[in-house]
Amino acid sequence: xxxxxxxxxxxxxxxxxxxxxxxxxxxxxxxxxxxxxxxxxxxxxxxxxxxxxxxxxxxxxxxxxxxxxxxxxxxxxxxxxxxxxxxxxxxxxxxxxxxxxxxxxxxxxxxxxxxxxxx
Amino acid sequence: xxxxxxxxxxxxxxxxxxxxxxxxxxxxxxxxxxxxxxxxxxxxxxxxxxxxxxxxxxxxxxxxxxxxxxxxxxxxxxxxxxxxxxxxxxxxxxxxxxxxxxxxxxxxxxxxxx
Numbered sequence: 001x002x003x004x005x006x007x008x009x010x011x012x013x014x015x016x017x018x019x020x021x022x023x024x025x026x027x028x029x030x031x032x033x034x035x036x037x038x039x040x041x042x043x044x045x046x047x048x049x050x051x052x053x054x055x056x057x058x059x060x061x062x063x064x065x066x067x068x069x070x071x072x073x074x075x076x077x078x079x080x081x082x083x084x085x086x087x088x089x090x091x092x093x094x095x096x097x098x099x100x101x102x103x104x105x106x107x108x109x110x111x112x113x114x115x116x117x118x119x
Numbered sequence: 120x121x122x123x124x125x126x127x128x129x130x131x132x133x134x135x136x137x138x139x140x141x142x143x144x145x146x147x148x149x150x151x152x153x154x155x156x157x158x159x160x161x162x163x164x165x166x167x168x169x170x171x172x173x174x175x176x177x178x179x180x181x182x183x184x185x186x187x188x189x190x191x192x193x194x195x196x197x198x199x200x201x202x203x204x205x206x207x208x209x210x211x212x213x214x215x216x217x218x219x220x221x222x223x224x225x226x227x228x229x230x231x232x233x
Contacts, residue, residue, distance in 0.1 A: 033220055043208065045220030059220065091163065108221060110155075110163040 002026065004111035006092050012117045013082055021077045021114045025094030032075050033095075033108060034067060038088035049075060061086075082118045089113040121146045125209045125224035132199055133232055140194040140227050142183075142209035150211040152176075152185055152192040153221065157206045166194075166207070204231045 005024040013019050025032050034046040046059045049069040060066070064082075069075040079086055093108040125142045132138060144150065154166040154176070167176030172187035183194045192209060209224040 035220070042225045043210075043221075043223035045222065048220055093163075107153075107165050107168065109165075112162045 004092055004094050004109055006090075006111040006114050008114060009112065010115045010117075012119065014119050015084060016081055018078065018080045019082055019116065021079075021090050021116070023075045023077070023092030023094075023111060025073065025075070025092070026109055029094035029096055029109075030072065031095045031106075031108075032069060033093040034075070034077050035091040035093065036061075036088045037091055037113070041088075043091075046077070079116075082116075084118050087116055087118045089115050121150070121211060121213050121222045123209050123211055123222055123224035125207075125227055127225065128206075128228035129230050130227060131230045131232060134201055135198045136231075138194070138196040138199045138203075138229070140207055140209075140229070142192045142194065142224060144190050144192065144209075144211050144222075146190075146211055146213050148213045150213045152183070153210040153212070154181070154183055154192070154194050155208045155210060155223075157208070157226075159205065163208070199229075199231050201231045201233055204229055 004026055007022045011019055031050055033048040036044045036046055047054050047057055047067050051072050052069050064080045067077045091113045092111045095108045096106040123144045151170045153168045155163045156166045157163050166181055167178045167183055169176040169185035172185050175182055175184045181196045183192050185192055206226045206228050208226045210221040212221050
């Protein structure tokens with residue numbers, strides 16, 4: 001079946017502009033995750049959604065970052081007033097969140113990412 | 120907080136060599152452990168996982184055993200191929216039965232030469 005999709009695949013923007021990144025999870029996956037991959041910081045977890053709610057937003061790097069999810073499906077990550085240090089690959093993942101029988105968290109399946117370049 | 124430490128790369132080996140990539144972790148709870156792989160130009164893919172102590176995850180000839188006593192999850196393969204060249208990430212999830220973000224190591228760039 002279809003995997004996690006993200007758009008755009010590449011985004012070049014000027015410093016100070018706002019950007020919106022989109023993630024379409026695997027159908028039926030209730031949990032959705034955003035990560036950032038950069039040379040200096042490696043892979044950083046930003047935020048996750050269980051359904052439409054995000055229990056913990058403390059992983060977002062600053063108040064310029066926000067994320068929402070509607071209808072338990074598509075999610076958008078918005079970065080306002082972009083800075084050069086925001087340049088990175090933004091990854092989205094989804095999972096069933098829970099496995100039956102207490103087997104622990106389900107596997108997270110990753111999308112191809114959006115490469116953001118802030119000039 | 121939780122953390123994952125893995126050997127820095129690049130690691131360069133000849134084809135058919137034995138591979139070990141070390142991974143150790145610290146966690147407040149009883150985590151699940153994962154190895155993800157990122158092939159050139161592709162996205163992150165799950166390679167294998169283990170959810171409790173002494174479990175062995177295996178896939179594509181790779182193996183890793185969850186060692187609680189040494190807080191380790193080392194990745195091994197008996198005979199590597201050129202096609203194994205990729206970046207390998209060790210990760211943990213401390214979410215218990217629920218959902219939460221993964222904590223990743225920095226990644227190990229593996230280069231296999233013919």
